[in-house]
Amino acid sequence: MTLAFDIYGTLINTSGVFDSIKKLIGEKVEGFNQLWRTKQLEYSFRRAAMNDYVDFSVCTKQALEYACLFYKVDLEEHQKASLMEEYKVLPAFDDVKKNLERLRSEGHQLYAFSNGSKEAIKGLLINAGLVDHFDGMISVEEQQVFKPSPIVYQHVLDVTSSIKETTYLISSNPFDVLGAKAFGLQSIWVQRSKESILDPWEYQPNRIISTLSGLTFTK
Known part of the structure; x- marks a missing residue:
C-alpha cells in the first residue's frame, strides 16, 4: 500500500505551543490556540478558492494575528x-x-503529505526523529494550491506512481479525509479527539481509528 500521511494535527501535535501561549496570555490559552488553528485552515481554504496561493506559514502568521485581535x-x-x-x-x-x-x-x-512547504515538513520530521521513516515528502507548494483541491491528491499519485485503489490518505482533518475520498483515494480518519466530529457528507472514510496503532492492513 501507498500511505500518504498528513502532518499537522495527524503526526505532529499542533497544540505543542500550548504551554508557551499560556505563559503569554494566561487563561485565554485554550480558546486562543483553537482559534489560531481554525483560522489557519480557513485562510488556506480561502486562498485556494481565490486562486491566491501563499506559503502555509503566511496563513499561520495571519491566523495568529487574527487570534490576537479577537482575544x-x-x-x-x-x-x-x-x-x-x-x-x-x-x-x-x-x-x-x-x-x-x-x-x-x-x-x-x-x-509525508502536507499543506506546509517541503522545508517546513523536513524541519518538523527531523526535529521529531521521523524523517528516516518516509520514502518521500510531498508538499502542496509544488502545485501552488492547498488541500482539499483534487489537484494535490492527483499530485500524490503522480509522485508515488501509485493508483487510487491502493493509495490511502491518513489524516486527522475531516476536510482532508473527505477531499481525498471525493477524488477517489482511499482514506482513513484519525480521530485524535473524542470531541471531533466527522462532517456528515456523502463522502466517508474507509475507516476511523483513534490512534495509529489501529492502522492495519490485511495481506
Whole structure:
C-alpha cells in the first residue's frame, strides 16, 4: 500500500505551543490556540478558492494575528515571532514513531503529505526523529494550491506512481479525509479527539481509528 500521511494535527501535535501561549496570555490559552488553528485552515481554504496561493506559514502568521485581535491580546512582535519559530519544531504524537516503524517493516510505502512547504515538513520530521521513516515528502507548494483541491491528491499519485485503489490518505482533518475520498483515494480518519466530529457528507472514510496503532492492513 501507498500511505500518504498528513502532518499537522495527524503526526505532529499542533497544540505543542500550548504551554508557551499560556505563559503569554494566561487563561485565554485554550480558546486562543483553537482559534489560531481554525483560522489557519480557513485562510488556506480561502486562498485556494481565490486562486491566491501563499506559503502555509503566511496563513499561520495571519491566523495568529487574527487570534490576537479577537482575544484583544497585545503580543509584541518578538513574542509572535517566537511562537512562529516554535511552530517549526512541534512535537509528534506519542503513537507515531513506533507505528511508522511497524508500517515500514510491513512493506508499505510511506509519504509525508502536507499543506506546509517541503522545508517546513523536513524541519518538523527531523526535529521529531521521523524523517528516516518516509520514502518521500510531498508538499502542496509544488502545485501552488492547498488541500482539499483534487489537484494535490492527483499530485500524490503522480509522485508515488501509485493508483487510487491502493493509495490511502491518513489524516486527522475531516476536510482532508473527505477531499481525498471525493477524488477517489482511499482514506482513513484519525480521530485524535473524542470531541471531533466527522462532517456528515456523502463522502466517508474507509475507516476511523483513534490512534495509529489501529492502522492495519490485511495481506
